[in-house]
Amino acid sequence: MGLWESLTGRSRAKAPDLDNLFLVPSAAITLETGLGLGPTGTGSVCFRAPVGAAYDQVQSDVLALLGTDSTPAVEVTRDSFGFTWLVVSGDPADTGALCTDLHAVNSTLAEQGFDGGLLCTLVPFADAGGRRVGLVYLYKQGTFYPFAPQPGGAQRRESLLEISVRDALSAELPMEDDRQRWLAVWGAPGL
């Protein structure tokens, strides 16, 4: 935040950086070959939905946009922190189409002036043994980080798995360096 913005007390919401989402398909291949983690075919966008007619209109626009071709199913859920998760599910083999859909959701929200409310996009991966890792994209920082909850519902993270995912992807994705920013998203859809 610049000096003038501090003086006038006007912190505008930071504009999200959506383009890096298109790097996910190649990262998915790396995860599959390197760590045996395959895409689950779902992906979700987490954002803060404002109350009111404007947002209702945007949500129905998004649902109509994704519903036109019959493959992706869209589901809207709310979490305990008051954030809305828009879950897109499609063909596990086609991560590219999934990322295009996720990007469409994000850009529609941003175009309507709700870009400040976008928190993250999550693409879950799973291996044959049932371990799950979510690749989380933080828009405001423009970086990715892995989130791997331990199975069983206890709120503990598999740190070693997270670090190996980070190391596997650091060559092709901008990974978040600051571990403080590796936000835990317990109970996120698909994990």
Added chain:
Amino acid sequence: MARSRFVNDTGLTVRMTSVMFLLGALFVGIVVSLMYAFPDYGLLFAIGGIGVAVYQWWSSDKVAMRAMRAREVTPEEAPELHGVIDRLCALADMPKPRVGIADNSMPNAFATGRSPSRSVVCVTTGILQTLDAEELEAVLAHELSHVAHRDVLVMTIASSAGIVAGLLTRTAQFGGYGAARRSGNGGGAPAYLIALVVSLVVYAISFFLTRLLSRYRELCADRSGAYLTMKPAALASALQKISGELNTIPARDLRASSAMNAFFIAPAVRSVDLRTLTATHPSLEQRLEQLARIQAELSRPTG
């Protein structure tokens, strides 16, 4: 181009920057007149005033935490509070502040610290019991906006003219006695008397201006906080709950925490005389009106 739903309150920006300009002019004015009146010590007063201001700003987090008897809590001790702040900081792209809880039944929250990366957000146990999760998030977003706007720094700089005037008043009292005694018939006294009067006047003007600035900064923090959570209504209901509760709390508790009023989300002391002029916070009606404008802008459908 994406549309923006930011309510651009030009009037507020203009009023606020002119108050800051006046405070700056006041500081320069008192320092220059000091250097004319006392060529020997004039600069010393200015440096002393700035030194006190810098010290207040530098140690603001520790002093405030100690004054409120607050303790820092880890994510394990307060997972929900940390979870909410984590998400808000990710939304706002700001470093996460430390989190404190003060054992105090008065529902309030404050944020302080020398910079966004060295700041602390503190809530009282009273506010945790009074507000629901959504309202608490709105209050935390308001406090995080104070951190992002560097309000501690801005308010400390704004009060430096008052600090110099305060120093001068003290010294003029002692210096005046000393000089009167030395010169026997009070030859040195008039100069000190003038200094005393000038510093009292400057102190009074700077007092009202800093309070005015404080009210504007609160409105700015309300606005940014409401945009961060996208829920102006949650902040509105939190403010109503807090100010309603503050009126019903016994007076002893209120006075005990008067040192911290400028950094609270709602003031704990209600001055009856000159209330609108000396309040550190804008009136509830004013704050609710601004939030209603933001709500209208956020929910306005596009054609």
